[in-house]
Amino acid sequence: MEVKNLFDASTKQDIINRINKLTPQSPAQWGKMNVAQMLAHCQMPLGVATGKHKLKSNFLLSLLGPFFKNKLFNEEPFKRNLPTDKSFIIVNPQEFEKEKQNLIDMINSFSAASMSGEKHPFFGRLTNEEWSKGTWKHLDHHLIQFGV
Numbered sequence: 001m002e003v004k005n006l007f008d009a010s011t012k013q014d015i016i017n018r019i020n021k022l023t024p025q026s027p028a029q030w031g032k033m034n035v036a037q038m039l040a041h042c043q044m045p046l047g048v049a050t051g052k053h054k055l056k057s058n059f060l061l062s063l064l065g066p067f068f069k070n071k072l073f074n075e076e077p078f079k080r081n082l083p084t085d086k087s088f089i090i091v092n093p094q095e096f097e098k099e100k101q102n103l104i105d106m107i108n109s110f111s112a113a114s115m116s117g118e119k120h121p122f123f124g125r126l127t128n129e130e131w132s133k134g135t136w137k138h139l140d141h142h143l144i145q146f147g148v
Contacts, residue, residue: 018143
């Protein structure tokens, strides 16, 4: 799998086109989230990258994270059903169309200039390109989860 750079306009548009293929009835191929929960969940890493969502740091995980950093943006797809930060689990998402539009707005405003520059609490210091590729890979993973 080729990991793409979400700062690229055509890559961004491709992700948005895939999001626009989703419907409130789009079934998950795996996992526990419904499509609205997934759309809300996908906003969280974008928020971390831009400084709008803060993750609590865990000393042990911050020591281990750099050893797994390459998994964030290497060519290997994410495994299914990986654990996630509790703040990324959205139990009561807003209405599907609202979550969809919020995610699209965040993707449209995602740029090198919007990066917070803060260390990732698990992976450590990331370059803008690493943030971009890791964010694209996360979005791709969940869009595949819902068949688009």
